[in-house]
Amino acid sequence: MAASRSDSKYVVCPNRHPNPNGSKLCNTCGLPIVDYETELESLLKAWAEQEPHIKFSREKVFIGVGNQGCKLVHDLHRSWGNIIRDSEFLMIESSGETAQPKEYTLPQTSSNGSVAPRLSLHLIPRAVNSQVGYFGLGDKLARDDPGLDDRLRRSGVNPSTEKQTVLLLSALGGGTGSGASPYTLQRAREINPHSRRVLVAMMPGADEPDSAHFNSFCSLSHSLQPNDDPVTDILILANYDRLSRIRGVSSSGEELARESLLSHLVASLAGAVEDGGSSESDPGYLAKMGSSMGVHAFVPCLAIGRSLEIFGSIGNILESAFSSPLAPIDTESIVLSYILVQVPDRMASLLHEKTLRAELNRWNKNSFPQLKGSVIQMSHSFRTSDRVDLYLLLGGTKLAITASRAKEGFDRFKSVVGRKAWEQEFGVSPQSLLEIEEAIDSYDNGLEEMMAI
Numbered sequence: 001m002a003a004s005r006s007d008s009k010y011v012v013c014p015n016r017h018p019n020p021n022g023s024k025l026c027n028t029c030g031l032p033i034v035d036y037e038t039e040l041e042s043l044l045k046a047w048a049e050q051e052p053h054i055k056f057s058r059e060k061v062f063i064g065v066g067n068q069g070c071k072l073v074h075d076l077h078r079s080w081g082n083i084i085r086d087s088e089f090l091m092i093e094s095s096g097e098t099a100q101p102k103e104y105t106l107p108q109t110s111s112n113g114s115v116a117p118r119l120s121l122h123l124i125p126r127a128v129n130s131q132v133g134y135f136g137l138g139d140k141l142a143r144d145d146p147g148l149d150d151r152l153r154r155s156g157v158n159p160s161t162e163k164q165t166v167l168l169l170s171a172l173g174g175g176t177g178s179g180a181s182p183y184t185l186q187r188a189r190e191i192n193p194h195s196r197r198v199l200v201a202m203m204p205g206a207d208e209p210d211s212a213h214f215n216s217f218c219s220l221s222h223s224l225q226p227n228d229d230p231v232t233d234i235l236i237l238a239n240y241d242r243l244s245r246i247r248g249v250s251s252s253g254e255e256l257a258r259e260s261l262l263s264h265l266v267a268s269l270a271g272a273v274e275d276g277g278s279s280e281s282d283p284g285y286l287a288k289m290g291s292s293m294g295v296h297a298f299v300p301c302l303a304i305g306r307s308l309e310i311f312g313s314i315g316n317i318l319e320s321a322f323s324s325p326l327a328p329i330d331t332e333s334i335v336l337s338y339i340l341v342q343v344p345d346r347m348a349s350l351l352h353e354k355t356l357r358a359e360l361n362r363w364n365k366n367s368f369p370q371l372k373g374s375v376i377q378m379s380h381s382f383r384t385s386d387r388v389d390l391y392l393l394l395g396g397t398k399l400a401i402t403a404s405r406a407k408e409g410f411d412r413f414k415s416v417v418g419r420k421a422w423e424q425e426f427g428v429s430p431q432s433l434l435e436i437e438e439a440i441d442s443y444d445n446g447l448e449e450m451m452a453i
């Protein structure tokens, strides 16, 4: 026997020579006897110290899909990567012929050691062209990708994290974003059923071709299936042309437009504060409330970097955000409102949180006659200016209104897709077209039923 056991202790020399209990050195070779309990204890201690470096799950996982989605996540990582801790950034793109699209530079090392969030790129194989073009083809490519699950796991999607939020960003007018996004969220849910999944979807502009609207409608439908428990908890819809019309101001005074506005929205929802500070933002709370009411689609309204001195009150800043919703809404049907306000710390004491909350509640009540629930969350920044950031998410409007342009495009384009000869080209069968329409109708009907209660 190489090892002897005494009082549940193993004693053995590195050359496996037998030794009497209590020996310090081996009687045969003279090497020290290994005490497994002590060794194991010091190994576990060393692992515990290393744990933050080797942790395989992340509280927040940001995923960009398709060209625009990847650009957004790239931008998010560049601007917010060092602020949003315990997170991971992943870009998913169709491979086409290139091994790695030129526009994305992946940082080789993190700026402050191995705990800084990582940005990685996953290429979906087998795409003939990097521009996939149609929803059905993007969906099929993602489903046939044998490495997607592994990539999600390596990016931190993990069932051991109960409080995990997966935030996926994509434009739904193209093939990769529209097709691969819902399936990616479906896989994230499969891997971590506890996760909350948020999809920030850029909808095509009004003057884009019907095929882009067709893609976006199919993608919305898949994101909201199955009806009783959709793969997406929160779906944030922003029309590309509406987004292009608004502006914001960053904490350093720079003008913010398009992608930067969206990355501010996503980062703030994830609890980040640009110049340090604290935030109580937690999209999980909204997701829970929305799920209980069957409300999953939200339209964002943004007012970033508005001077309190110029606007006079938080109510006026809210009105300013509300005047430019990023997709069509019907005020009468809003049942759920989420307000995230970020005020400079030095002003927070002047504004009095209680008074501020009362003002926000009053505004909510006066603006939305059908309001059934509201979430108000605050964050404080260390800004020295008087600028306030305000994010409003409004839920309850039917997709027949919020995504009306997508539906028109879908209706016109489906006659082309429905022809047998085109099925292979677009990857969508006439039967699945019916299911796609039914899922959106069923979401809208659910909202109507809830309003009737």
Ligand SMILES: Nc1nc2c(ncn2[C@@H]2O[C@H](COP(=O)(O)OP(=O)(O)OP(=O)(O)O)[C@@H](O)[C@H]2O)c(=O)[nH]1
Residues within 6 Å of the ligand: 065, 066, 067, 068, 069, 094, 130, 131, 132, 133, 134, 171, 172, 173, 174, 175, 176, 177, 178, 202, 203, 204, 205, 208, 212, 240, 258, 259
């Ligand atoms: N934010 C932003 N969106 C854009 C811009 N140009 C086009 N879009 C939107 O992005 C959509 C296309 O999305 P992409 O991400 O390019 O498409 P994709 O997901 O890569 O899909 P495929 O290339 O077809 O495989 C269009 O329908 C537009 O609505 C832009 O400069 N900025």
Ligand SMILES: [Mg+2]
Residues within 6 Å of the ligand: 066, 067, 130, 131, 132, 174, 176
């Ligand atoms: Mg593309």
